[in-house]
Amino acid sequence: MTHALSLAAANGTSSVAGAAPHADTHVTIRGLSKAFAGQPLYTDLDLDLPRGKIVSTFGPNGCGKSTLMNMIAGLMPMDKGEILFDGKTLAQTKIGYVFQNYRDALFPWMSARANIAYPLVRQGMSKADVKSRVDELTQMFDIRFDLNRYPYELSGGQQQTVCIMRALAPRPEVMFLDEPFSALDFEMTLFIRDKLQEVQLATGVTMLIVSHDLEDAVFLADEILLLTRRPTQIAEIVRFDLPRPRGAEIMSHPEFVRVKAHTLEVFRREMAL
Numbered sequence: 001m002t003h004a005l006s007l008a009a010a011n012g013t014s015s016v017a018g019a020a021p022h023a024d025t026h027v028t029i030r031g032l033s034k035a036f037a038g039q040p041l042y043t044d045l046d047l048d049l050p051r052g053k054i055v056s057t058f059g060p061n062g063c064g065k066s067t068l069m070n071m072i073a074g075l076m077p078m079d080k081g082e083i084l085f086d087g088k089t090l091a092q093t094k095i096g097y098v099f100q101n102y103r104d105a106l107f108p109w110m111s112a113r114a115n116i117a118y119p120l121v122r123q124g125m126s127k128a129d130v131k132s133r134v135d136e137l138t139q140m141f142d143i144r145f146d147l148n149r150y151p152y153e154l155s156g157g158q159q160q161t162v163c164i165m166r167a168l169a170p171r172p173e174v175m176f177l178d179e180p181f182s183a184l185d186f187e188m189t190l191f192i193r194d195k196l197q198e199v200q201l202a203t204g205v206t207m208l209i210v211s212h213d214l215e216d217a218v219f220l221a222d223e224i225l226l227l228t229r230r231p232t233q234i235a236e237i238v239r240f241d242l243p244r245p246r247g248a249e250i251m252s253h254p255e256f257v258r259v260k261a262h263t264l265e266v267f268r269r270e271m272a273l
């Protein structure tokens with residue numbers, strides 16, 4: 001561990017990302033600005049996302065968590081700035097995106113299997129390769145329900161699982177998840193948390209997650225990106241280093257409790273300003 005990192009671990013935080021790149025940076029965001037109706041949301045934001053890590057974004061309502069993710073994922077234009085993935089543009093990068101509302105995200109006229117296969121079929125993969133990739137994902141996710149069923153025949157958690165499998169199918173380098181747990185019950189949240197960690201360990205995919213829930217934000221994260229109120233800046237980047245896989249029992253681990261309390265303190269401080 002470098003001196004800087006030990007310092008960061010000692011006080012539970014790392015410095016706010018500035019122009020100096022992160023030790024092993026995957027996504028580099030420089031000078032990002034965005035305004036809505038003349039009201040600035042982000043002005044000249046610099047941020048690095050570390051490679052192969054999970055970053056959770058947390059902050060006050062309306063501070064721009066989804067907008068930031070959508071700009072990085074290319075779903076929303078920025079007014080100004082540059083975003084590079086290992087020095088490549090978005091067009092040269094494979095990304096996956098899991099939408100907040102799984103109910104509207106799946107194609108209702110396709111079976112779960114066909115939904116997962118869809119991006120592979122679109123990229124012209126052979127039938128045999130598509131089958132083998134879908135089988136691989138089925139095994140990775142330990143799927144016990146029938147993938148020949150249609151979305152409306154599946155539970156919410158099963159539909160969200162299918163959404164995540166579809167996003168992962170083309171082996172993305174970066175995966176974006178907008179509130180992946182918001183519509184799930186606790187049992188399904190635990191299941192998806194486990195699966196996301198397994199996938200991350202198995203594939204090394206870089207993940208950015210937007211979360212409304214402090215516990216969810218901390219649980220999966222290597223770094224929690226805490227945003228201020230609008231006009232939005234980075235309040236702090238909090239590191240959370242407990243080893244993976246993390247099970248539900250870590251919620252009573254002193255380090256989890258400490259990081260959660262620290263995150264809440266920063267959040268409260270920002271709300272009080």
Ligand SMILES: Nc1ncnc2c1ncn2[C@@H]1O[C@H](COP(=O)(O)OP(=O)(O)OP(=O)(O)O)[C@@H](O)[C@H]1O
Nearest residue numbers: 036037041059060061062063064065066067068212
């Ligand atoms: N297309 C748009 N046109 C105008 N304003 C917008 C648009 N999209 C977002 N905004 C505004 O920008 C701000 C950030 O929105 P965003 O949805 O990114 O925030 P968020 O932090 O994800 O919000 P929440 O916590 O409510 O999910 C909000 O004030 C929102 O009203």
